[in-house]
Amino acid sequence: MRFLVLALLLVSFCSQATFNYEGEVALHYVNGEQRTQKFSLALTREAGNYLFQVGSQSARVAAPPQKYALSLILQHDREVWVTDFTDQPLQAFVLTIADYKIILKQDQQATAARGKFILQFGDETYFFGRGPAQINFKLEPSGIVDIEIRGMFKPRR
Numbered sequence: 001m002r003f004l005v006l007a008l009l010l011v012s013f014c015s016q017a018t019f020n021y022e023g024e025v026a027l028h029y030v031n032g033e034q035r036t037q038k039f040s041l042a043l044t045r046e047a048g049n050y051l052f053q054v055g056s057q058s059a060r061v062a063a064p065p066q067k068y069a070l071s072l073i074l075q076h077d078r079e080v081w082v083t084d085f086t087d088q089p090l091q092a093f094v095l096t097i098a099d100y101k102i103i104l105k106q107d108q109q110a111t112a113a114r115g116k117f118i119l120q121f122g123d124e125t126y127f128f129g130r131g132p133a134q135i136n137f138k139l140e141p142s143g144i145v146d147i148e149i150r151g152m153f154k155p156r157r
Helices: 002-014
Strands: 018-030 034-046 048-054 057-061 066-073 077-082 090-097 099-104 117-122 124-128 134-141 145-151
Touching: 018 145, 034 090, 034 145, 099 145, 117 134
Parallel strands: none
Antiparallel strands: 018 034, 018 090, 034 048, 048 057, 066 077, 066 134, 077 090, 090 099, 099 117, 117 124, 134 145
């Protein structure tokens, strides 16, 4: 028993979080249901490897990842799938993590947007392009350094 406690203490001292963001995502489902859940993004060094965690999923990796891509798939211009959040279609979401806030919603005034879906990030608004969209979290061992939106375009003002 003493050996087990000592081993656990050594592991806890040797493992240190390189970064750990505890965020939150508010989900608005197509069926009208709404739910808020935690959404974490973390990198921990353990026994010479790294444990990379996104939401409820984790993977052991040999080196720190350079980016994490959150995929958004617009289906039939009616619903958006974000499988890293849920296994059900969405009508909207609000993701808050670190100092970032990303909003996907339908805007009835956005007549040029596919499905009238818009993504808001900072002061910018984006529309879906032809394929899937990605929210790319650029990472360094110390944490998130930037976020880039891919597969979407900015409407003309």
